[in-house]
Amino acid sequence: MSPKSTPYALLGLLSIEPMAGYDIRRELQESLSYFWNESYGQIYPALKRLSAQGLIAPVRTHKKGGRERQPYTITSKGRAALRNWLGEPPRQTLPSNEFLLKIFLGRFAPPGSCCEHIRRHLAQCKQLLANYENIRKVVHAERRGHPDLDYWLVLLNHGIAMRRAEIRWCGQALRALCAGRKTKKKLRRSLRYQG
Amino acid sequence: MSPKSTPYALLGLLSIEPMAGYDIRRELQESLSYFWNESYGQIYPALKRLSAQGLIAPVRTHKKGGRERQPYTITSKGRAALRNWLGEPPRQTLPSNEFLLKIFLGRFAPPGSCCEHIRRHLAQCKQLLANYENIRKVVHAERRGHPDLDYWLVLLNHGIAMRRAEIRWCGQALRALCAGRKTKKKLRRSLRYQG
DNA sequence: GGTCTCATGTAAATAGTTACATGATTAT
DNA sequence: ATAATCATGTAACTATTTACATGAGACC
Numbered sequence: 397m398s399p400k401s402t403p404y405a406l407l408g409l410l411s412i413e414p415m416a417g418y419d420i421r422r423e424l425q426e427s428l429s430y431f432w433n434e435s436y437g438q439i440y441p442a443l444k445r446l447s448a449q450g451l452i453a454p455v456r457t458h459k460k461g462g463r464e465r466q467p468y469t470i471t472s473k474g475r476a477a478l479r480n481w482l483g484e485p486p487r488q489t490l491p492s493n494e495f496l497l498k499i500f501l502g503r504f505a506p507p508g509s510c511c512e513h514i515r516r517h518l519a520q521c522k523q524l525l526a527n528y529e530n531i532r533k534v535v536h537a538e539r540r541g542h543p544d545l546d547y548w549l550v551l552l553n554h555g556i557a558m559r560r561a562e563i564r565w566c567g568q569a570l571r572a573l574c575a576g577r578k579t580k581k582k583l584r585r586s587l588r589y590q591g
Numbered sequence: 592m593s594p595k596s597t598p599y600a601l602l603g604l605l606s607i608e609p610m611a612g613y614d615i616r617r618e619l620q621e622s623l624s625y626f627w628n629e630s631y632g633q634i635y636p637a638l639k640r641l642s643a644q645g646l647i648a649p650v651r652t653h654k655k656g657g658r659e660r661q662p663y664t665i666t667s668k669g670r671a672a673l674r675n676w677l678g679e680p681p682r683q684t685l686p687s688n689e690f691l692l693k694i695f696l697g698r699f700a701p702p703g704s705c706c707e708h709i710r711r712h713l714a715q716c717k718q719l720l721a722n723y724e725n726i727r728k729v730v731h732a733e734r735r736g737h738p739d740l741d742y743w744l745v746l747l748n749h750g751i752a753m754r755r756a757e758i759r760w761c762g763q764a765l766r767a768l769c770a771g772r773k774t775k776k777k778l779r780r781s782l783r784y785q786g
Numbered sequence: 787g788g789t790c791t792c793a794t795g796t797a798a799a800t801a802g803t804t805a806c807a808t809g810a811t812t813a814t
Numbered sequence: 815a816t817a818a819t820c821a822t823g824t825a826a827c828t829a830t831t832t833a834c835a836t837g838a839g840a841c842c
Binding site: 401404405408411428429430431432433475478479482483485486487488489490491492493494495496497498499500501502503504505506509510512513516520543544546547548549550551553554557558560561562564565568569572573 | 596599600603606623624625626627628670673674677678680681682683684685686687688689690691692693694695696697698699700701704705707708711715738739741742743744745746748749752753755756757759760763764767768
Binding site: 400402433434435436437438464 | 800801802803804805809810811
């Protein structure tokens with residue numbers, strides 16, 4: 397990721413609503429980690445830099461009871477920069493998928509471990525899928541009329557589609573690589589959650 | 592990726608067959624980039640380190656006509672280390688997907704650019720899918736009986752399943768976000784005259 | 787002879803995580 | 815009072831890419 401995208405991700409979040417570094421971290425971890433992540437070590441310095449460049453500005457807070465926190469809001473200069481960046485074709489990420497690497501090298505692994513990895517992966521995918529579907533329900537109900545709603549739903553559908561495809565693939569993979577562990581019937585039963 | 596996986600990826604490749612750094616790079620770029628990548632800047636130093644640790648060993652080459660290159664082969668110590676690593680549950684990658692980020696922030700983008708991104712993505716996915724299906728055919732034909740064949744096919748199926756799911760999703764996304772497609776199409780057609 | 791690609795390698799820059807420091811607020 | 819969590823921040827480390835250096839064979 398050479399021309400770095402971290403600052404633009406922050407600009408984007410702040411253009412949805414003013415937030416402090418801590419909020420940004422939480423938002424990323426809890427809601428957006430499907431497609432984006434930043435750690436504190438990147439967020440706080442980036443906020444400082446963006447502020448120095450005039451792309452975001454600290455917001456005066458009037459709360460006295462609450463804990464200290466410094467929310468920032470995007471400036472019009474920041475909006476212009478973000479807009480410009482959003483118009484450029486996204487650079488594609490070169491993946492490093494340790495799970496797939498371990499499948500690829502399955503022949504050299506301890507017997508059975510490859511299958512365990514796939515089963516664990518299947519369980520995780522199911523978990524994620526349930527999660528996404530739940531979020532979609534909530535977003536539909538609570539964010540009705542939000543100007544970003546359509547984009548969010550499209551994104552959720554991406555996650556859902558990917559997880560479903562992966563769940564189906566796990567079934568195939570288990571049948572292809574892990575015969576003898578379970579009968580076909582049992583396997584199908586364990587996969588019934590998602591055809 | 593804290594407990595780094597680069598050296599294990601190299602051990603894995605070298606356990607399939609002895610290779611030099613240059614070969615590794617090509618192999619990764621041309622065949623394995625779907626799930627793994629390394630640059631020269633990582634490969635060569637890692638080979639040195641692995642060699643110093645006795646996990647791989649340089650291979651004497653008998654060619655005198657060819658260019659210099661230094662292939663390495665995995666040692667039994669290396670095989671043990673690899674095997675051990677393969678048995679551990681893979682750490683999951685936290686993705687940074689610039690494409691999805693730009694969709695997420697679609698509301699703030701210049702009009703139409705979000706749709707362009709999706710269309711470009713769709714084209715790329717189709718291209719990749721065709722690619723994978725072709726490779727699968729070739730592998731089936733030329734690697735019949737190879738001990739790794741089943742693993743490779745399962746992996747190819749993963750790529751194929753993901754690309755298909757994404758292609759379908761692109762269609763949904765275009766319908767949800769990009770009305771007025773015909774105008775764009777006409778526009779493009781009218782632009783074709785110049786090129 | 788000149789240029790192109792092969793092949794190894796490294797320095798410098800960039801990205802990103804982890805672990806900790808600090809001090810305040812809240813909860814028990 | 816003690817512990818837990820909130821919130822900001824940074825130093826040190828790890829990971830990774832980029833761009834270049836080097837020399838050799840191949841190509842014409």
